[in-house]
Amino acid sequence: MTCLIAFWSSHTIHHLLLIVSLVQTAALAVLGWQFLRYAEW
Structure with a gap:
C-alpha cells in the first residue's frame, strides 16, 4: 500500500x-x- 502511494505521488510530481x-x-x-x-512599432 505504501509502495502504491509512493508511486502515485512520484507520478503526480512528474506530471506537475x-x-x-x-x-x-x-x-x-x-x-x-x-x-x-x-x-x-
Missing part, C-alpha cells in the same frame, strides 16, 4: 513538473510574441 514546464514555455512564447509585436 511537466505541466509547469509547458506553462513556462507558453508564457515565454507569449512574452516573446508581445515583445516582437511592440518592437515593430
Whole structure:
C-alpha cells in the first residue's frame, strides 16, 4: 500500500513538473510574441 502511494505521488510530481514546464514555455512564447509585436512599432 505504501509502495502504491509512493508511486502515485512520484507520478503526480512528474506530471506537475511537466505541466509547469509547458506553462513556462507558453508564457515565454507569449512574452516573446508581445515583445516582437511592440518592437515593430
